[in-house]
Amino acid sequence: xxxxxxxxxxxxxxxxxxxxxxxxxxxxxxxxxxxxxxxxxxxxxxxxxxxxxxxxxxxxxxxxxxxxxxxxxxxxxxxxxxxxxxxxxx
Amino acid sequence: xxxxxxxxxxxxxxxxxxxxxxxxxxxxxxxxxxxxxxxxxxxxxxxxxxxxxxxxxxxxxxxxxxxxxxxxxxxxxxxxxxxxxxxxxxxxxxxxxxxxxxxxxxxxxxxxxxxxxxxxxxxxxxxxxxxxxxxxxxxxxxxxxxxxxxxxxxxxxxxxxxxxxxxxxxxxxxxxxxxxxxxxxxxxxxxxxxxxxxxxxxxxxxxxxxxxxxxxxxxxxxxxxxxxxxxxxxxxxxxxxxxxxxxxxx
Numbered sequence: 001x002x003x004x005x006x007x008x009x010x011x012x013x014x015x016x017x018x019x020x021x022x023x024x025x026x027x028x029x030x031x032x033x034x035x036x037x038x039x040x041x042x043x044x045x046x047x048x049x050x051x052x053x054x055x056x057x058x059x060x061x062x063x064x065x066x067x068x069x070x071x072x073x074x075x076x077x078x079x080x081x082x083x084x085x086x087x088x089x090x
Numbered sequence: 091x092x093x094x095x096x097x098x099x100x101x102x103x104x105x106x107x108x109x110x111x112x113x114x115x116x117x118x119x120x121x122x123x124x125x126x127x128x129x130x131x132x133x134x135x136x137x138x139x140x141x142x143x144x145x146x147x148x149x150x151x152x153x154x155x156x157x158x159x160x161x162x163x164x165x166x167x168x169x170x171x172x173x174x175x176x177x178x179x180x181x182x183x184x185x186x187x188x189x190x191x192x193x194x195x196x197x198x199x200x201x202x203x204x205x206x207x208x209x210x211x212x213x214x215x216x217x218x219x220x221x222x223x224x225x226x227x228x229x230x231x232x233x234x235x236x237x238x239x240x241x242x243x244x245x246x247x248x249x250x251x252x253x254x255x256x257x258x259x260x261x262x263x264x265x266x267x268x269x270x271x272x273x274x275x276x277x278x279x280x281x282x283x284x285x286x287x288x289x290x291x292x293x294x295x296x297x298x299x300x301x302x303x304x305x306x307x308x309x310x311x312x313x314x315x316x317x318x319x320x321x322x323x324x325x326x327x328x329x330x331x332x333x334x335x336x337x338x339x340x
Contacts, residue, residue, distance in 0.1 A: 006310075007310050007334060008310065008334050008335060009199070009332060009333055009334050010198075011135065011151075011195070011196050011198060011199055011333055012151050012335075014135075014195035014196050015100060015137040015149075015151065015192050015193065015195045018100040018195060019100050019192075022100075024195075024196070024197040026195070026196045026197050026198040026199070027197035027198045040198045041198070042196065042197075042198025042199055042331075043198065043331075043332070087197075
């Protein structure tokens with residue numbers, strides 16, 4: 001396995017983000033404050049093996065969001081994440 | 091609580107194993123009866139959580155193989171030798187056992203009959219699973235959009251859903267299935283034997299001008315190579331959706 005194979009898509013984060021935001025999150029758009037790139041969460045790069053779950057920008061690799069779960073809590077660390085655009089539809 | 095219910099909050103729910111199907115020596119389908127399953131879309135996945143006797147929990151994402159139209163939920167899981175969850179699911183699970191599930195999850199890597207344009211599916215090994223849900227859904231709703239699957243496996247024995255794919259391709263339903271076998275091939279093999287690259291996709295994929303919707307699923311390096319090749323051939327990156335399952339989920 002090469003390092004590249006440790007990356008998965010933002011789809012893999014859909015479960016935990018859905019618990020926090022109460023909406024379907026893989027199609028929510030996020031904007032990278034590093035490069036301005038805008039993509040659905042499902043198209044970003046995610047590392048599940050890191051301590052916590054790390055979402056990186058698919059354009060510039062900047063760390064956008066780190067989610068850790070511990071002792072019955074969620075900790076969301078917003079880094080290079082300018083905004084999240086979530087559909088309020090069903 | 092009421093608010094969570096209104097918004098369809100993702101809760102863990104229980105599913106009972108009603109059938110286990112050995113697809114290949116390393117891949118098993120798990121058919122589940124999930125009371126009050128809210129329904130899903132082709133391409134979505136669920137998270138499966140296992141809890142050990144000492145309370146240790148491990149969870150992984152698995153694609154849904156069944157169509158939204160099917161009565162029961164099917165997950166298809168590949169055994170990873172050093173995985174934490176898949177060895178249990180593939181080797182230990184028995185009919186009557188109960189699994190904890192969260193889902194369905196995902197609204198990005200999904201297809202339904204309202205999507206216009208030919209359906210171009212590119213699968214690497216167990217990356218076939220969510221694409222199979224799309225093909226099953228396409229058949230169930232009798233979609234008229236042409237569909238083509240380009241499927242890379244190591245050997246003929248490791249082709250998941252081999253018989254069903256053969257039947258789909260043999261029926262005059264606008265489905266074509268193209269296999270490439272990258273490690274070993276049967277003696278009389280006439281098909282492809284290399285890894286999927288731009289040259290193979292030039293020969294086999296719908297032309298960019300037909301505006302296909304491409305769905306690529308497989309190991310990360312496979313998905314990146316296939317995606318790059320499609321872009322190189324002139325396909326619109328906005329019509330290419332990918333699902334990388336990394337070292338595989340475990």
